[in-house]
Amino acid sequence: xxxxxxxxxxxxxxxxxxxxxxxxxxxxxxxxxxxxxxxxxxxxxxxxxxxxxxxxxxxxxxxxxxxxxxxxxxxxxxxxxxxxxxxxxxxxxxxxxxxxxxxxxxxxxxxxxxxxxxxxxxxxxxxxxxxxxxxxxxxxxxxxxxxxxxxxxxxxxxxxxxxxxxxxxxxxxxxxxxxxxxxxxxxxxxxxxxxxxxxxxxxxxxxxxxxxxxxxxxxxxxxxxxxxxxxxxxxxxxxxxxxxxxxxxxxxxxxxxxxxxxxxxxxxxxxxxxxxxxxxxxxxxxxxxxxxxxxxxxxxxxxxxxxxxxxxxxxxxxxxxxxxxxxxxxxxxxxxxxxxxxxxxxxxxxxxxxxx
Numbered sequence: 001x002x003x004x005x006x007x008x009x010x011x012x013x014x015x016x017x018x019x020x021x022x023x024x025x026x027x028x029x030x031x032x033x034x035x036x037x038x039x040x041x042x043x044x045x046x047x048x049x050x051x052x053x054x055x056x057x058x059x060x061x062x063x064x065x066x067x068x069x070x071x072x073x074x075x076x077x078x079x080x081x082x083x084x085x086x087x088x089x090x091x092x093x094x095x096x097x098x099x100x101x102x103x104x105x106x107x108x109x110x111x112x113x114x115x116x117x118x119x120x121x122x123x124x125x126x127x128x129x130x131x132x133x134x135x136x137x138x139x140x141x142x143x144x145x146x147x148x149x150x151x152x153x154x155x156x157x158x159x160x161x162x163x164x165x166x167x168x169x170x171x172x173x174x175x176x177x178x179x180x181x182x183x184x185x186x187x188x189x190x191x192x193x194x195x196x197x198x199x200x201x202x203x204x205x206x207x208x209x210x211x212x213x214x215x216x217x218x219x220x221x222x223x224x225x226x227x228x229x230x231x232x233x234x235x236x237x238x239x240x241x242x243x244x245x246x247x248x249x250x251x252x253x254x255x256x257x258x259x260x261x262x263x264x265x266x267x268x269x270x271x272x273x274x275x276x277x278x279x280x281x282x283x284x285x286x287x288x289x290x291x292x293x294x295x296x297x298x299x300x301x302x303x304x305x306x307x308x309x310x311x312x313x314x315x316x317x318x319x320x321x322x323x324x325x326x327x328x329x330x331x332x333x334x335x336x337x338x339x340x341x342x343x344x345x346x347x348x349x350x351x352x353x354x355x356x
Contacts, residue, residue, distance in 0.1 A: 010073035017113025018057075018071055024307050025134045027059070037063040042137025044069070059107065061137050066144065067107030069134075106149075107140055118340075122149040129185065131340045132305075132313040139314050146213065150317055153212040154180045160207075163240045168192070169200045176204055176344065180212075186343045188324070188355070193348040198233045201320050201346060202246065206239050208318060209250055209265055218316040218341070219268045224288035226322060227254055227268050234266065258282050260311060267316075271332045278308045278338065292331070305334040316341045325349050 008016075019029050028040035032048050037060060048058035059067035108119040110128070117128040118135070120143075135143075143149065157177050162170050172189050179187040191197045201219070208214040221227045231254045237246040246252070253264035258277050260267060269277075272292055276283035307313075316339050324345030336343060 011071070014071055014073050014111070014113040015056075018069065018111050021111075021113070021116070021133050021307070022057075024309070025312065026136045026138070026309070027134065029057075035060075040137070042066075042140070058105075059137075059140070061141050061144075065105055066140050067105055067109065069109040069111055072110060072112050106144070107135070109134060120149045120151070123151040123183065124155060125183065127183075129340075132338050133307050135314050135340070136312050139312070142215075150212065150214065151183050154183075154208075157181065157207060157211050161240050165203070166196065168195050169203065172200050173204050173207070177207075180208075180342060186345070188345045188347065188350070190347055190350045195348075197346045197348065198230055198322070199237070201322075201344075202234060202237045203239075204344075205266060205318070205320070206237070206246060206250075214317045216264070216316050216318075217266045218274070218319045218339075219266060219322065220274065220319055220336075221268070221270055221322045222272075222291045224270060224285060227270055227288070230254075230268050230322065234268075256285070260315075271335060275303055275305070275332065275335050277311055278305055278335065280308065280310070301331075303332060303334055305338045313338055313340045315339065318342045318344065321345045323347065325351065 022029055022044045026040065027042050027044040028036075029044050029046065030036065030039070032045050032054075035043065035045055037043060042059060042061045044057045044059055046057055047054040050058075055068050056071040057069035058065050059069065104121050106121045108121060108128075110117045111134075116131050116133060118131045119126050119128040146153075157180075160170060160173050160177070165173075168191055172191055176187055176189060189197070189200070191200065205214075205217050205219075209217070219227075219230055221230060231252065234252045235245070235247050238244070239246065239249075242249065250265040251261065251263055252266040252268065253261045255267055255269040255273055255277070258281070260277060270288045272287050273283050319336065319339060319341045321336070321343060325347040
């Protein structure tokens with residue numbers, strides 16, 4: 001919870017927490033009366049003047065306004081969505097001292113210091129989603145340089161080439177395409193044992209990297225053995241529309257230490273290792289030998305997660321969760337919810353736990 005002295009009002013407590021989150025995400029907080037566009041990668045300018053009144057924060061990258069944050073006191077709680085129209089008004093407002101281009105500011109946030117919601121106005125059907133924290137300035141710069149948002153690029157997925165695919169694999173990929181195009185945050189792929197779940201997932205990943213320019217994918221497992229098996233399948237995979245292997249086209253890294261290669265398009269990791277990476281700790285490989293949900297000393301409550309500068313929430317665009325029925329999501333939920341990514345579960349045994 002946020003700490004505040006008794007004489008601080010709720011708005012100020014919220015602002016202090018938002019300031020701390022912005023600084024952690026690499027933003028330099030500035031006053032509208034003393035803006036230095038050369039300080040840091042991006043600037044969050046408080047109480048910036050617009051023609052509809054002062055915006056709580058306007059975000060600048062490379063001297064250009066790119067986003068707006070509407071700060072609200074924490075008592076709004078989950079009802080923060082009621083202020084989205086207000087944020088959208090600011091995004092369309094004319095900013096003082098900045099030449100108006102007539103283009104909406106693309107990145108909108110509503111925040112209480114406890115809860116943060118985000119909307120990318122470049123999406124085909126813009127709608128807000130909860131995020132762990134603010135995106136980094138270099139992330140917003142990269143998103144703008146890409147031109148169209150990820151959810152817009154997902155509309156570019158072509159019809160599937162069925163060469164070499166079984167009917168159940170075609171069915172899974174087709175339905176996953178539709179789910180992603182509809183911007184649904186979670187999907188569950190149910191395929192029988194032996195029907196080629198990993199092969200199907202790699203086919204989808206290849207399509208998403210090539211046609212939707214997905215930046216980075218996490219393939220998440222719960223034992224080292226499963227991670228090694230997945231890595232072998234990536235090494236063996238050759239797409240139907242290219243005679244080069246997947247690993248010649250894209251960099252695949254199975255994580256075996258706290259080092260995460262920034263150039264890897266696909267990272268394979270156990271959930272245990274990803275949690276330790278977010279904690280900034282090394283993990284003994286023996287901790288990856290058994291499924292953590294089956295350990296006798298397993299925890300009873302979900303593991304806490306804090307912001308990591310090295311692996312920010314936007315690090316992965318897509319997370320594939322292998323064997324998701326084995327309660328990866330139950331005790332490790334925060335590790336997955338930390339990321340601002342599409343979540344896709346793979347399972348052969350759908351039951352109440354899997355759906356939950």
